[in-house]
Amino acid sequence: MVPMPPITAPATLPDTARRTTAPAWLVMLLVCAGQFLVVLDVSVVNVALPAMRTGLGLSELGLQWIVNAYVITFAGFMLLGGRAADLFGRKRIFVLGLALFTVASLGGGLAQQPWQLIAARTVQGVGAAVLSPATLTILTTSFPAGPARTRAIGTWTAVGAGGGAVGGLVGGVLTESLSWRWVLLINVPVGALVLAGAVLWLTESWQDTGRRLDVPGALLVTGGLALVAYGIVQTETDGWASASALLPLAAGLVVIAAFLAVEARAKAPLMPLGLFRLRSVSSANAAMVLAGAAMFSMWYFLSLYVQNVLGYRPLQAGLSFIPHSLSIVLGSKIAPRLMNRVGAKTLAITGAAISAAGMVWQGTMDVHGSYLGTILGPGILMALGAGLTATPIASIATSGADPADQGLVSGLINTSRQMGGALGLSVLSTVAASRTEAHNSPQAMADGYGLAFQVGSLILLVSLVLMIVALPRRRADAAHG
Numbered sequence: 161m162v163p164m165p166p167i168t169a170p171a172t173l174p175d176t177a178r179r180t181t182a183p184a185w186l187v188m189l190l191v192c193a194g195q196f197l198v199v200l201d202v203s204v205v206n207v208a209l210p211a212m213r214t215g216l217g218l219s220e221l222g223l224q225w226i227v228n229a230y231v232i233t234f235a236g237f238m239l240l241g242g243r244a245a246d247l248f249g250r251k252r253i254f255v256l257g258l259a260l261f262t263v264a265s266l267g268g269g270l271a272q273q274p275w276q277l278i279a280a281r282t283v284q285g286v287g288a289a290v291l292s293p294a295t296l297t298i299l300t301t302s303f304p305a306g307p308a309r310t311r312a313i314g315t316w317t318a319v320g321a322g323g324g325a326v327g328g329l330v331g332g333v334l335t336e337s338l339s340w341r342w343v344l345l346i347n348v349p350v351g352a353l354v355l356a357g358a359v360l361w362l363t364e365s366w367q368d369t370g371r372r373l374d375v376p377g378a379l380l381v382t383g384g385l386a387l388v389a390y391g392i393v394q395t396e397t398d399g400w401a402s403a404s405a406l407l408p409l410a411a412g413l414v415v416i417a418a419f420l421a422v423e424a425r426a427k428a429p430l431m432p433l434g435l436f437r438l439r440s441v442s443s444a445n446a447a448m449v450l451a452g453a454a455m456f457s458m459w460y461f462l463s464l465y466v467q468n469v470l471g472y473r474p475l476q477a478g479l480s481f482i483p484h485s486l487s488i489v490l491g492s493k494i495a496p497r498l499m500n501r502v503g504a505k506t507l508a509i510t511g512a513a514i515s516a517a518g519m520v521w522q523g524t525m526d527v528h529g530s531y532l533g534t535i536l537g538p539g540i541l542m543a544l545g546a547g548l549t550a551t552p553i554a555s556i557a558t559s560g561a562d563p564a565d566q567g568l569v570s571g572l573i574n575t576s577r578q579m580g581g582a583l584g585l586s587v588l589s590t591v592a593a594s595r596t597e598a599h600n601s602p603q604a605m606a607d608g609y610g611l612a613f614q615v616g617s618l619i620l621l622v623s624l625v626l627m628i629v630a631l632p633r634r635r636a637d638a639a640h641g
Contacts, residue, residue: 193354209226237378238574246297254295266348270345383415384416432568444553481539518539
């Protein structure tokens with residue numbers, strides 16, 4: 161899948177930082193390379209999924225967890241990673257996160273059993289959650305406020321979008337020319353090179369806040385989300401009334417309730433619940449969870465469809481997604497300009513409507529589909545709508561928050577998108593399996609994937625209605641709503 165480009169809020173933090181002595185271009189190269197790897201690994205595995213399934217004998221459940229293990233831990237530990245970078249040093253946490261990510265990539269590439277690959281993807285997600293926030297804060301402390309910092313953040317954002325955009329193509333090239341293992345092993349030499357550069361040339365900085373890390377909060381939210389996702393996918397084979405589905409679902413809800421209780425009492429909570437009293441924050445995050453649930457898994461199902469039903473080779477599959485990738489990057493780039501003309505709320509609603517139309521169209525796929533008639537048109541609509549939706553929702557979320565909380569609110573939006581995506585993949589995979597499990601034929605698979613897109617369009621329409629009803633329209637509304 162091609163993730164929506166990272167949402168950023170320029171940070172202006174009071175730091176105890178020494179200005180870096182390395183050239184600015186070198187700092188930019190190292191930091192952006194780290195961010196590129198993190199975003200690339202959200203999408204690079206999708207084209208390789210059929211080959212992974214054949215190579216390791218993965219089940220449908222295992223196939224989902226190759227994606228979800230990374231996404232859930234990435235989302236659950238992202239806010240913790242950002243705070244750890246502030247407290248313990250951005251360079252130190254950058255190096256730690258990249259080292260963890262690189263070692264986990266090696267483990268995944270060498271995996272001989274499905275559980276080994278899923279475990280490696282889990283550790284990769286933790287490494288990414290530690291690494292990614294540090295990349296942005298290193299930039300904000302290495303470049304002075306003003307045009308230089310603005311250009312640096314713009315480059316960082318573009319690199320993140322590019323990592324997601326080229327993931328399908330890179331995955332296709334590596335899978336077809338070498339093997340599926342290289343979609344993970346390629347991170348090892350690149351990660352080692354960036355690690356060496358970071359140790360040699362990056363300068364340490366930190367923010368002396370005196371606040372503690374909310375490790376229990378991060379563990380609880382990640383564990384609760386994983387249990388809920390596991391319970392949902394268990395319904396695929398055992399049904400909603402089965403103990404194997406109800407027990408993890410109930411346990412997940414209890415763990416999430418415990419997370420909320422911990423956050424309400426923590427002196428330095430991972431997720432300050434008071435922020436959700438702001439209409440702008442609560443409505444934008446709710447809309448993003450639903451939008452992420454619908455949009456996040458579209459490339460997962462498209463990759464399976466073009467390879468399992470239409471018979472594309474991995475490289476062909478990667479090439480076929482280039483227009484989709486360009487569309488989501490285009491949408492994210494033109495969104496700020498359109499927001500100034502039509503307003504953030506109107507643009508978010510428009511983007512969601514465009515993406516929903518693409519999903520309805522994509523839901524008509526069948527076993528005789530063609531690239532021009534079945535893949536290109538709906539894919540461009542879905543991707544363009546996704547790019548247009550993310551930025552205005554983030555803008556609305558941060559518009560009502562105190563300036564000191566805007567970085568945290570931006571992180572919450574990213575977390576909501578990833579968490580919604582993980583749960584959405586579990587739900588939509590279960591929906592698809594309701595058609596495919598009885599007859600594992602190309603026609604049944606096409607029907608199942610098409611149904612997933614149809615249900616995804618309904619979820620996106622619910623998000624759209626929520627945007628219309630709940631999102632504040634003007635900055636003043638956001639501040640006082």
